Amino acid sequence: MPHGRKLAVIGLGYVGLQVAVAFGRGGTPAIGFDIDTARISELKAGRDRTREVEPGDITHSHLHFTSDPAELAGADFFIVTVPTPIDQARRPDLTALLRASKIVGSALKKGDIVVYESTVYPGATEEDCVPILEQASGLLAGRDFTVGYSPERINPGDKAHRFETIKKVVAGQDARTLDIVAAVYGSVVTAGLHKAPSIKVAEAAKVIENAQRDLNIAFMNELSAIFHALDIDTQDVLSAAATKWNFLNFTPGLVGGHCIGVDPYYLTYRAQKAGYHPDVILAGRRINDSIGVRVARECLRRLLRAGTPRPRVTVLGLTFKENVVDVRNSQVFDIIREFESFGVSVQVHDPVADSAAALKEYGVTLQKEPTPADAVVLAVAHESYRTAGWPLITRLLANGRGLVMDVKGVLDPRTKPADVEIWRL
Numbered sequence: 001m002p003h004g005r006k007l008a009v010i011g012l013g014y015v016g017l018q019v020a021v022a023f024g025r026g027g028t029p030a031i032g033f034d035i036d037t038a039r040i041s042e043l044k045a046g047r048d049r050t051r052e053v054e055p056g057d058i059t060h061s062h063l064h065f066t067s068d069p070a071e072l073a074g075a076d077f078f079i080v081t082v083p084t085p086i087d088q089a090r091r092p093d094l095t096a097l098l099r100a101s102k103i104v105g106s107a108l109k110k111g112d113i114v115v116y117e118s119t120v121y122p123g124a125t126e127e128d129c130v131p132i133l134e135q136a137s138g139l140l141a142g143r144d145f146t147v148g149y150s151p152e153r154i155n156p157g158d159k160a161h162r163f164e165t166i167k168k169v170v171a172g173q174d175a176r177t178l179d180i181v182a183a184v185y186g187s188v189v190t191a192g193l194h195k196a197p198s199i200k201v202a203e204a205a206k207v208i209e210n211a212q213r214d215l216n217i218a219f220m221n222e223l224s225a226i227f228h229a230l231d232i233d234t235q236d237v238l239s240a241a242a243t244k245w246n247f248l249n250f251t252p253g254l255v256g257g258h259c260i261g262v263d264p265y266y267l268t269y270r271a272q273k274a275g276y277h278p279d280v281i282l283a284g285r286r287i288n289d290s291i292g293v294r295v296a297r298e299c300l301r302r303l304l305r306a307g308t309p310r311p312r313v314t315v316l317g318l319t320f321k322e323n324v325v326d327v328r329n330s331q332v333f334d335i336i337r338e339f340e341s342f343g344v345s346v347q348v349h350d351p352v353a354d355s356a357a358a359l360k361e362y363g364v365t366l367q368k369e370p371t372p373a374d375a376v377v378l379a380v381a382h383e384s385y386r387t388a389g390w391p392l393i394t395r396l397l398a399n400g401r402g403l404v405m406d407v408k409g410v411l412d413p414r415t416k417p418a419d420v421e422i423w424r425l
Contacts, residue, residue: 003183005113008033008075010100012043012065014050014258014326015117015152016081021053022163024062026188031075032065033103040067049354051325052156072107077184078114080104080129081152083258085329086265092121094128101129105136108145115148115181119263121270122204125149126173146177149199150185151206156257157324167191171202210263211281213250217260218284220252221291224425234425235409252425253408254295254331254379255288256320261329291425292334298423299375299405300342306403306421311344314373314396317380318350318358318366322408325354332379333362347373351384372398381408390415 008031009020020032034040042048043065046055064071072078082096097118104114114133116125130141139145153166168189172178182193196202224234234252241247255261264281271278303311320330327350339346347370350358358364376396378385385392394400394417401419404411409424416422 003028003180003187005077005180005184006075007031007184008072008078008107010034010072010078010080010104011082011096011118012036012039013081013083014052014156015154016079017043017048017050017053017058018154018163019079019081019117019152020063021057021060022188024060025057026164027062028187029062029064031071032063033067033069033072034065035067035099035103037067040065049325050156069103069106072104073109075107076109076112077180078104078107078112079117079150080114081117084118084120084262084266085258086262090265092124092266092269094120094124097124097129098132101132102136105133108133108137108139110139110144112145113148113177113180114145115150117150117152119151119206119259119266120203121207121266122200123270125199125203142173146173147199148172148177148181149196149202150181151202151209153209156326157321164189165191167194169194169196169202169205171196171199173199204267207263207267210259211267211284214255214260214264214288215280215284216248216250217253217255218287220250221287221425224252225294233413251409252291254291254334256329256331257326258320258329261285261288261331289331289334292331293338295377295379295405295407295425296335296338299377299403300339300344302403302421302423303375308374311375312347312371312373312398313339313344313375313377314347314349314367314370315339315377315379316349316385316396317378317382318348318353318362318364319380319382322381323352323383325352325357327353327358327361333364335377335379336362336364347371350380350382352382370396372396373402374398375403375405377405377407378410379405379407381410386410390417390420394420 009016010033012032012034020030023030046059080100082100085093087093150170168185170181172181227234268278268281318327318332347367348364349367349370355366403421406424413422
């Protein structure tokens, strides 16, 4: 059923671009807005720096990209998809969200609807964003315009679970708004919709989705530490336990990126503000935030024990997950920083990462051909690393011998070369 709304998507990162493209493919004209003029120029030329969207979809006739706020006046349904990171103190940083709200507010007219997809703590849409919209527009929420919330579930690098094929949670300020929001999203989302009873419920659902995953991975990371102390291979234990039908298939590892390592802090912040101290969630965060340091120190311990006085280490992979270009919030940098704090010479290789972003974000220069090293840390399981396997690893080790820290557990220890020592979480 046609919804008749004129769309504008605010923020064209991993989430926003896929949202705009999905509506464009579905036949709904959409304005794609971003304050990054370079990003807009790239998109107009059919290039997506995230490599998540095909050029043909970017240049679709139903899409119009702009960095001019004045062009938002042509829309009456705004979808806000800007980043919501944490600051150095691990508190929610709503700077981009509030700035986007001011821009949208300046374009609001009576009858318009603003839907937020950015991850926030429960209450942020109505308590933090709505006042900005009202101030910028001179209109009153609930009377002149309304708001909704539909948490994003984009998974970078995942070609199977896309915007249209992931069930969408929708919420509205009132029943009429909820029906309109559902009609708009329902026009392109084929996986179905879930109508949440309130905006706060939808906001809370988003943060617990990733907090749950964070805690499960933290449990695996703690098990890894316990099993290493008992001289038991963690992967062997998990393979055995997985034969039970209801065992949850999580594995230990680095927890970076913009969701799992960030969203729990939005919930804990709001919980503490309400007077409740969330022990379990914060304990999980503490465990997961320590893994990079643990990997580096274990590597150094083994190198020193082997009598390597001035070790050189090659780190394979810098992005926050496999097969994506994004290096932001990558825990691999924790490994690199820990090595450097001990004066270790570190080389970093990543065939997928955005090299300019690596230099800007972390001051890391990616090496195309690393010098043979005493140890290799396989930190990110890019497909090219998986395919190359042991031949790549032995080529990167001095004289084909040394230590391999297989953080992701992708190398088969049964086929490892005789002169190579392997360690994995």
